Amino acid sequence: MIKWSRFVLFLIVVGLIGTIVATTIKPVAGGMVLGLDLKGGFEILYEVQPLDEKQKVDKSVLTATAQMVETRVNIGKVQEPEVTIEQPNRIRVKLAGVDNPEKLRELIGKPAVLTFRDSKGTKLMSGNDLAPGGAALSYGKLNQPVVALKFKDAKKFADITREMVGKPLSIYLDENLITSPTINDIITTGSAIIEGSYTKESAREMAEILNAGALPAKLIEKSVTSVGASLGEMALQKTLNAGVIGSILILIFMLVVYRVPGLIANIMLIFFAYLSLLVLYWMNATLTLPGIAGFILSVGMAVDSNIITNERIQEEIRSGKTILSAFRAGSRRSFITIIDSHVTTLIAAGVLFYFGTSAIQGFALTMVVTIIVSLITNVFGTRFLLSLLLRANMCKKPRWFGVKESEIGEL
Numbered sequence: 001m002i003k004w005s006r007f008v009l010f011l012i013v014v015g016l017i018g019t020i021v022a023t024t025i026k027p028v029a030g031g032m033v034l035g036l037d038l039k040g041g042f043e044i045l046y047e048v049q050p051l052d053e054k055q056k057v058d059k060s061v062l063t064a065t066a067q068m069v070e071t072r073v074n075i076g077k078v079q080e081p082e083v084t085i086e087q088p089n090r091i092r093v094k095l096a097g098v099d100n101p102e103k104l105r106e107l108i109g110k111p112a113v114l115t116f117r118d119s120k121g122t123k124l125m126s127g128n129d130l131a132p133g134g135a136a137l138s139y140g141k142l143n144q145p146v147v148a149l150k151f152k153d154a155k156k157f158a159d160i161t162r163e164m165v166g167k168p169l170s171i172y173l174d175e176n177l178i179t180s181p182t183i184n185d186i187i188t189t190g191s192a193i194i195e196g197s198y199t200k201e202s203a204r205e206m207a208e209i210l211n212a213g214a215l216p217a218k219l220i221e222k223s224v225t226s227v228g229a230s231l232g233e234m235a236l237q238k239t240l241n242a243g244v245i246g247s248i249l250i251l252i253f254m255l256v257v258y259r260v261p262g263l264i265a266n267i268m269l270i271f272f273a274y275l276s277l278l279v280l281y282w283m284n285a286t287l288t289l290p291g292i293a294g295f296i297l298s299v300g301m302a303v304d305s306n307i308i309t310n311e312r313i314q315e316e317i318r319s320g321k322t323i324l325s326a327f328r329a330g331s332r333r334s335f336i337t338i339i340d341s342h343v344t345t346l347i348a349a350g351v352l353f354y355f356g357t358s359a360i361q362g363f364a365l366t367m368v369v370t371i372i373v374s375l376i377t378n379v380f381g382t383r384f385l386l387s388l389l390l391r392a393n394m395c396k397k398p399r400w401f402g403v404k405e406s407e408i409g410e411l
Contacts, residue, residue, distance in 0.1 A: 043095070047220040062089070157187060269302055273299065298370030314326075323390060
C-alpha cells in the first residue's frame with residue numbers, strides 16, 4: 001500500500017530544489033568573479049628587497065609593501081586587484097581586465113615615497129620619520145574616527161609643529177596629495193591625530209597608506225604572465241562546453257545503470273553543482289581555471305559517492321534481501337568508505353592550500369568547499385530522498401534498481 005504522505009513530501013522536496021535552482025542560477029552564475037586566466041589581464045611576481053642594509057624584509061615590511069601596491073593599483077583604477085604575500089619575500093599581483101599593463105607595471109614598481117611638506121612644497125619629514133606601524137585607526141573625544149600618528153623623534157616633530165602652528169602640513173605619497181591637516185598646537189609627545197570627516201573604513205585606509213609609505217621597499221619583477229581577453233574568453237567557453245558535455249554523459253550513465261537511485265542521484269548532483277557555485281559566490285571567490293578543475297574533480301567524487309552506495313545496494317538485492325533492507329545495508333556499508341575518501345581528500349586540499357601558491361590555493365579552496373557540499377547533498381541528501389520513496393512503498397521491484405530478477409539469489 002502506497003503511503004501518500006511520504007510520496008508527497010518527496011515531490012515537495014524535489015519541487016523546491018528545482019524551483020530554487022531554476023529561479024536563482026542565472027544571477028549566481030552571472031555574479032561569479034572571473035580570474036585573469038578567464039577574463040584576461042596579467043600577473044606579476046615581485047621579489048621584495050630592502051632599500052638599505054639596515055632594513056630587513058619581515059612580515060611587517062611585506063604587509064606594508066602589499067598595501068602600497070594595492071594603493072597604487074587603485075590609483076590606476078583597476079577593479080578587484082588581487083595582491084597576495086608569498087613567504088619569505090615575494091608579492092604576487094593579479095590584475096584582470098587591464099587595458100594598459102605597461103603603464104601600471106611602471107606605477108607599481110616604483111618605491112613608495114611618503115613626505116611631509118609645508119605650503120611651499122618644502123620637504124620637512126619623510127615616511128622613515130614615522131615609527132614602524134606608526135599610523136593607526138583611533139577615536140577622538142566624541143568617539144569620531146581619527147588617524148593616530150606616532151613619530152620616531154619626538155623633538156624633531158615638536159620643532160616642526162612649533163614652526164607650523166596654524167598652517168597646513170601636507171602629506172604626499174609620491175606626488176599625490178593624501179591629506180593636508182592643520183597644525184593646531186605644538187606637539188611635544190611625538191604622537192598626533194589627524195581629524196576630519198573620516199569614517200571607520202576611510203580612517204583605516206588612510207593609516208594603511210601612511211604605513212605603506214613609512215616602510216618603502218624595492219620591488220624586483222621575477223615573472224610576468226599576460227593573458228589576452230579573447231584568449232581568456234575562449235578558455236572559459238571551451239571549459240564550459242567540456243563541462244556540459246561531461247555532465248550530460250554522467251547523468252545518462254547514472255540513469256541507465258541505476259534507474260531510480262540514478263535519477264535521485266542526478267537530482268542531487270545538479271543541486272550539488274548549484275550549491276557549490278552559491279557558496280563560492282557568497283565567499284566572493286575568484287573563479288579560475290585551476291578552480292574549475294577542482295570543481296570538476298569534486299563532481300567526480302560526488303558521482304563516486306553515489307556509485308559506491310548504489311553498487312552496494314545492488315549487491316544486497318542480488319543476495320536476496322528486500323529492497324528496503326538492501327537500501328539500509330548498502331547505505332550503512334558504503335558510508336565509511338565514502339567518508340574515508342572525502343576526509344583524505346580534505347587533508348590533501350588543506351596541505352595544498354597551506355603550502356601552495358595562489359593558483360594552487362584556488363584549486364584547494366574550491367576542492368574543500370565542494371567536498372563539504374558534496375557530503376551534504378550526495379551522501380545525506382540522496383539517501384534522504386531515496387528513503388522517502390522506499391518508505392512510501394514506491395519502486396519496490398528490483399528492476400527499478402538496475403537488478404534483473406535472474407540475478408537474485410536465495411538467502
